[in-house]
Amino acid sequence: MSEERFDAIIVGAGIAGTVAAYLLAKEGLAVMLVERGNYAGSKNMTGGRIYSHSLEKIMPNFAEEAPLERKITREKISMMTEESNVTLDYYSGLLGVQSSDSYSVLRGVFDQWLQAKAEEAGAEIVAGIRIDDLIVRDGKVCGVIAGGEELEANLVILADGVNSLLAQKLGFMSELKPHHVAVGAKEVIELPAQVIEDRFNCRENEGTAWLFAGTPSAGRVGGGFIYTNKNSISLGVVSTLSDLVQGDKSVPQMVEDFKNHPAIAPLIKGGNLIEYSGHLVPEGGLKMIPKIVGNGVLVVGDAAGFCINLGYAVRGMDFAVASAECAAKAVIAAVKAQDYSEGFLKCYQSYLNESFVMKDLNHYQNFPHFLEETPRIFDGYPRMAADMMADLFVMNGQPPQPLMKKMFKHVNKIGILNVAKDAWKGVRSL
Amino acid sequence: MSTLNIDQKLGVDKFYVDEENAHIVLKQGDIDRKEFQKLMLACPAGLYKLDEKGGIHFDYAGCLECGTCRVLCGKTILEKWEFPVGTLGIEFRWG
Numbered sequence: 292m293s294e295e296r297f298d299a300i301i302v303g304a305g306i307a308g309t310v311a312a313y314l315l316a317k318e319g320l321a322v323m324l325v326e327r328g329n330y331a332g333s334k335n336m337t338g339g340r341i342y343s344h345s346l347e348k349i350m351p352n353f354a355e356e357a358p359l360e361r362k363i364t365r366e367k368i369s370m371m372t373e374e375s376n377v378t379l380d381y382y383s384g385l386l387g388v389q390s391s392d393s394y395s396v397l398r399g400v401f402d403q404w405l406q407a408k409a410e411e412a413g414a415e416i417v418a419g420i421r422i423d424d425l426i427v428r429d430g431k432v433c434g435v436i437a438g439g440e441e442l443e444a445n446l447v448i449l450a451d452g453v454n455s456l457l458a459q460k461l462g463f464m465s466e467l468k469p470h471h472v473a474v475g476a477k478e479v480i481e482l483p484a485q486v487i488e489d490r491f492n493c494r495e496n497e498g499t500a501w502l503f504a505g506t507p508s509a510g511r512v513g514g515g516f517i518y519t520n521k522n523s524i525s526l527g528v529v530s531t532l533s534d535l536v537q538g539d540k541s542v543p544q545m546v547e548d549f550k551n552h553p554a555i556a557p558l559i560k561g562g563n564l565i566e567y568s569g570h571l572v573p574e575g576g577l578k579m580i581p582k583i584v585g586n587g588v589l590v591v592g593d594a595a596g597f598c599i600n601l602g603y604a605v606r607g608m609d610f611a612v613a614s615a616e617c618a619a620k621a622v623i624a625a626v627k628a629q630d631y632s633e634g635f636l637k638c639y640q641s642y643l644n645e646s647f648v649m650k651d652l653n654h655y656q657n658f659p660h661f662l663e664e665t666p667r668i669f670d671g672y673p674r675m676a677a678d679m680m681a682d683l684f685v686m687n688g689q690p691p692q693p694l695m696k697k698m699f700k701h702v703n704k705i706g707i708l709n710v711a712k713d714a715w716k717g718v719r720s721l
Numbered sequence: 722m723s724t725l726n727i728d729q730k731l732g733v734d735k736f737y738v739d740e741e742n743a744h745i746v747l748k749q750g751d752i753d754r755k756e757f758q759k760l761m762l763a764c765p766a767g768l769y770k771l772d773e774k775g776g777i778h779f780d781y782a783g784c785l786e787c788g789t790c791r792v793l794c795g796k797t798i799l800e801k802w803e804f805p806v807g808t809l810g811i812e813f814r815w816g
Contacts, residue, residue, distance in 0.1 A: 398816035569765030
């Protein structure tokens, strides 16, 4: 019965899937959002922080209402060695201005709020169902299959996350490649709000985002992170699979050692572990983006590889929101035209091209490769920074040396030409 | 290196384990040790283990469903990797 048929079935209630459901339902479309976990967010994890700009556009002032953790007004970047930590600390009110603000967030909490928004808008949400496969007829996706039962729809949106087995089944992408993904492991450590504010030097409801290069990822491609939540700290490491398997330290050990680093341990002292989580992060940028449009089907969010890690900033959720918005626009047009062909749905790609999603991915397309082929960022430079600081600040009665000579001694360990080359290539890839 | 008790950490998490159906299965017989070593390093839940005698052990029960083992060894030493059926597996309360 065509009247009872869903306009769209969306697989996966992460941010991309839920925002798409919200937008389509708001336009009066019959939309079903299917989630394999018991609630939206139950399988989702972030470092993490959400940049608000794209969701702000869709839900103005959402930050006043949503269960966000803290507004990030302090950015810290560190180079860490076993015995030291050299940090750049940036506090600015500019970080908190509406539309360029960002928030620490816990997805198990936040996604449920977003789900309620989609439900209010009229989306039908079914949790606890794993979609096993898609109905494909004459090269067109016509619905979903779960537990042997079929459910038809005019369109299916795949929002099933970084490890999109459904996009793989459709032949839109091959298996993920180890150099395109990183594994993230995180502890959520409970501490009283007042203690967090004292230790991280932040005001009520404000907080810190802090990224680390060096020993947290055992000197390999990746890094450590800390985000302050309201009543907890999110602390963890991210490590690129292809590189981590060349080493000898396990991911759980990386997290443990990072936590016990003398510069970190006092910050979480007395804290209570309330969750340990793990997830894959798509970090290949433009080069890992699969086919995202087919007959009757669109791919959004992490499933489409929409994520950027710039070392000093990691973005995925704002891309998820914007890609969902582009997909929703395409679906609304397709339903109006009653045309679900790949040719028509290509407008999704055009909307993405016009948005920051593809502009940013194009702009930063060489950066993931730069990180991969410049291992010095993760061991040599943290060491150099640490040794320079030691020469400046450690006083032991030794006769003085000219500052330039002292500093160049450390630069020369890497090689002045290597430093210049890395700086040139790094800046060019940004 | 500080001592690590990953099982204690996983003990804090909420799991609904599918007792009847393993969603990840290692291949039978001789397992390529080099491949297994990758998973010992990369699995964030530390589920791939060696005992003192060099025997290999894997338990899907503490799986965080990240997919790392599928990406690294899906075509070599894994017989099966799928997401747990609906409602089962890890449930992130914080995420």
